[in-house]
Amino acid sequence: MPDRRRPSIAARIGAMGQNRIGALILLLATVAAIVWANVADGSYTSFWETHLSIGIGDLHLEFTLHALVNDALMAIFFFTVGLEVRREFAIGELTSWSRAMVPVIASIAGLVVPALLFVTIAAPSGHAGAWGVVISTDTAFLVGALALVGPRVPGRLRIFLLALAVVDDIGALSIIALVYTDTFSPLPLLVAAAGLAGVYFTRYLRSGRGPVYATLAVIVWLAFLASGVHPTLAGVAIALLVPVYRPNRRDVEHALELARTFRQSPNTEYARAAANSLRESISINERLQSAYAPYVAYVILPLFALANAGVVVDGEILAGALQSSLTWGIVVGLVTGKFVGIFGSTALMKSLRLGEFGPGLTLDRIAGGAALSGIGFTISLFIIDLAIDDATAQNEARAGVLAASVIAFAVATVVFRVSDAVHPEIETGRTLVRPVDSTRDHTYGPDDARYTIVEYGDFQCPFCLKASGSIPEVQRELGDDLRYVWRHAPLTAQHPNALAGAEASEAAALQGRFFEFERALFADQEHQLPSDIVRIADQLGLDVEKFERDLESGEVTGRVRDDMLDAEAMGITSVPTFFVNGRRHVGPFDAQSLIRALRTAPQPEPQLQPRAEPRS
Template identity: 60%
Template sequence: MLPSRFSRDAKTSRTTENCAAGFLLLATAVAILWANSPWTESYWNLLDTHVGFSLGDATFELTVKHLINDGLMTFFFFVVGLEVMAEFTIGELTDRARAAVPVFAAAAGLAVPALIFLIINSSGEATNAWGVVISTDTAFLIGALAVINPKFPARLRIFLLTLAVVDDVGALAVIALFYSDNIRVMPLLVAAVLIAVIALVRYLPAGRGPAYAATGFALWVATYMSGVHPTLAGVAIALLIPVFTPERRQVEQTVELIRAFRQSPNSQYARAASRGLRESISINERLQAQFGPYVSFLVLPLFALVNAGVRLTGETMSAAMRSPLTWGIVGGLVLGKFIGITGATWLVQRIGLGQLAPGLTLRRIAGGAALSGIGFTISLFIIEIAIEDPLLQDEARVGVLLASLLAFLLGYAIFRITDWVSPPEPVGLKLVRPVDPERDHILGNPDATLTLVEYGDFECPFCSRATGSIDQVREHFGPQMRYVWRHLPLERVHPRAFDAARASEAAALQGKYWEMARTLFEHPDDLEWSDMYRYAVAVGCDIDRFDHDVRVHGSKVTHRVQDDVEDAEVMDLNSTPTFFVNGKRHKGPWDAASLIRALDETRPSTP
């Protein structure tokens, strides 16, 4: 059993992200209003309040602001590190060809803003603040995309999330290399030893959670004392935590334990089953699920509350409007992100280093690039460590807030104008991605004049019956028609459909797609992984290679299925089977006679 990483409810995920962005925006508004209210002194006094503890003669204390920025924000960078590690190990960035465009675009989105900032601030104390303009706030970016709600946002959203991962890697590297000073060697050596210890924790037979917690806290203290920014301890820990896709054998053993517990409930079976369920999922994924909500709904709003407070007095605003620092930040984030990401995307496509996902256009990238100028969390974070003068800090905060507003307005304008100039096609009436003989699964003459495309899944009984009628349709038209199959696994009602689609794609890598597909259709009620391995052997697959493709390098077959799923989402397809006849959606029955009649009606006329 190999559950897919994509089996999560996408709508629930988007709702959570939008809510998190809303909390972040609310905390920002509260900070600004509080800092400019009659109670402004209470705001600044809160930030300077000292908290800590004493142990004998030793004391440890931080201000509330530093406790959040240096302590709680470690959890933010920890979760970012987990996401980065997961993406490079089992996610979007495992397929280097797929990742090429957003990776190059992200690199340009880091470099061009910094260059624009340094052109405007070529000297003075503000020069050191170039790191403020390099990073995009992912939470606000996804929230802004949801608010604007352009047509067909699914592919753009995935592109921007991939770009954001690379953007985060760059921002973390910049903090480590350029914003850590007064390095002390001995604590740094202790930190190095602790990192080695953390790397070995995965091999403990039990108690890994407490071991990670204890050594992680020790690493944070050592990093803090070494002069390296302590939040980077979170990144170091995250990169050393195991990440993997669930293994079939482990999951099946756990199922056996659960079955034993059901037959004979007792504490021994309960503990064993609980441990098996927990260990079948990688620690990385479990920690993301555990800490992610706290970071989104607590840590980041608290960070915004203590960092977004800026005195918007007439004097502050006047100074900010005349300040090269403010306009350097605005120019870097708004223009730099837009020019860097859009230009790099165009260039990478033009010279053939990468390609955009099907259905994703450069004008969509331009709108997303504009929204990427919303720099908030890491921008405010770097202001604190790059600028010492409080007045310059206020000017920089004004620049970040103004840039974020302008970036949103620019993105909104680009999406609205391009949709007006080139209105999108009505959803679902036309095939969004043309048939590609080099990519699609085709039965019949690849150059035939008639095309029948089916979106379906292997667990759907109606798809099975429809596929049975396809033979009659193909026999009727002969070489004049080609039949194309694309995946649309409806996991809510067909829980094994996604895995079956992956198995078919693994067989396709050995030239056995149609043999495997027909076998899967013949056994819609027997689609456990043990069954599908048996089918792979029966159709003549090399079982070691098949296992390797679905388990170790599962991302390739998963991406192939996910591409079809995303096309279906763009066209708002929600039932199987769904047919397209010569590129137009078929309405009505899908029996052989109805499909023949529909194809005849679209047959090109001959002299």
């Protein structure tokens, strides 16, 4: 029987759970701030205006608690944003223009349209210059809200929204630097530039990088503060210089060797060496993201909300907000502007067949994501503090941000519920969501064959090994009437090397040797460590240097991830899973059962495409 364990993409549930908890804590902090400001407005204001002095002798800095949160702690938040931006451009969704085109254009439209609507509506208030309040989506709330109310299979929508949020953050940070910097002194920026150069070259130190990074980060932050450029941008500048890379095979092998040495001779020295080697095999960027993410989600952002979301709500203020063009400019800009900009641009791209839309990224799902993007909490509140001086206007603006976030969440919830009703999960799982394309898929057999089998599998799964033995018998029986297609659904939670094997097969495919590599992996499922994979490539006569380079490429990882997202979109929870003539096969997968299923299944429409690589 097939392996019923979840495919690796389901491991994201844990991460989504963390996002959900972070969003709930942020929401509780927001509610606490509003309650505190209304129950004891005087104590709320006076507490956050408490002055602190930090320093020694004549060297000291003076902050209010509010400034400490907004200028210092938020620099760490923006640092994590910068790390994510750097990662996406290096090895993530934004490495390929065809893949990045849709979220990039949607994000730009989602910046421009809200700003135009805001300026048009808020002009009478005299605060049209605060248009930056409506440009940015709150990534933390966006991801948390998607986990709470998103569609049943949010994989591709989540990736689309995260890529969109990265571009959105770049735009927001650029606008903060260019538009909302009041005073500017160039000399301290020379010190910052020297510090940033030091950050870049720190990667070449053999040890002790952590203290050096920390010291230089403080120097750069102080230099930004002295220059007049908002010091939170120091976090972004530093993050963009932190190296990011996929784990190198040799580093992984070295870590494994040290771990084996420690197992044979346990002692402190070997334990430290093994731990250091394992840590160093992961890029500094990803290590820092993992280290800081809990503090940002559970401490920094809730503290920011507590310090900035304290809107005084009484009859007079509500009446003023309801009549304020500033408030309505923010509500319309965030709720309507974000939706029109993001959904309108993606709908236009889809109709013109521009960019790459994968299965599951339908217009109704994008509509829900576009509505959810109207939650402009963190950076919106941040820019209010920079762009508006009048206390009454700040209250009206904060009320607008909170109202817009609630409305956006409610609208998105309705859209997602309707979307799930229109596209029931059970029906989606019965039909192959991505048609076979011989220019993309790994196929054996003619494209005009009467019958097509698509298999989602895992090279370390014993049931997939059994199924792979059935396919040749089906091919002998049906001959040129059969087209066979392999797609990836690795179960990394149970098979630690399954994802590496899938990516290695794609690297081999770039040299035209996918099926040979597939057979070699199935022939020895117990030995698929990085050294084993390279040994297989060498035995097959591949260009090993090119093979190793391709293993670290975005093209290879993206290809495997696309298959995994297809599997998630169809609710595939076991492998092997077969689709016979586009319909999901239920039952045994021995050769005779598959042949009977093929002969009794409805015939698909023939697709005349160039013949793909043969499976000899």
